[in-house]
Amino acid sequence: MGKEHHYNVPHAEEVALLRSRAKSFLARAEDSLAEGDYDIASFLAEQSLQLYLKSILLEELGDFPRTHSISFLIQQIRKIPNRQQLTVLLEKRSDIIRLMEDVYIASRYLPRRYSEEDARLLVNAAKEVLRFGMVL
Template sequence: MGFVKAGNNFGKRHQFIDYKIYKSFVYHTIFMEFLRENAEYFERKAIEALKEKPRFVLLFAEQAIQLYIKYILAKELDDYPKTHKLRVLFEELSKISKEAKDFYENYADYIDLLEEAYINYKIPRKRIQ
């Protein structure tokens, strides 16, 4: 089993931690930041798209919400569903936040519209001939 020294312990007894746990923690921390930074990026893009490319507003807003929810779930539960469905993500988030459940119930139609915009962008429909 691999171990790494934790911290800078001059004159103190060295504290060692399991390398696999350390690697998992570092990966998890970096990945959570990746989710948060990408959520913020898509939020900015949605705001910019209001002025420049309105057709992308729903797509960018959906991506921002999806990534923010995944970030919160990763932070609070150490995991999240591997899905793009906002409904499923809100169901998981509702387990730790009553506000999320209320929000989803109040805005379910709009959230479904965001999800549909994402699907239509990612999987374009074939032209009917």
């Protein structure tokens, strides 16, 4: 009989894992930006923010929706009373959030390129949110 796998990580550990991955994705996004790989930098910034938002929902609600929509994740966070400042920060960046969602879809299905300016905006937005959450 083979080894049993235990995939049920306690929430605190899973939250920490998601935040660690969010931080790593952001670091790789910054590396890609510096190397001129703007499409990858944009995608990694989106992934960083997505994982961080999911970590908040897991921490506060015990679970998170299995979606890739940052807008939907923000809608769910809006319902959490002690996360209103984060919601305000994210809503001020709604144009960048829309661009992040475009990046997620385009990276998989569309032959779209992103500029240095786009990549820089996305990386900086993800960095701002992770700093706000004291992940950085």
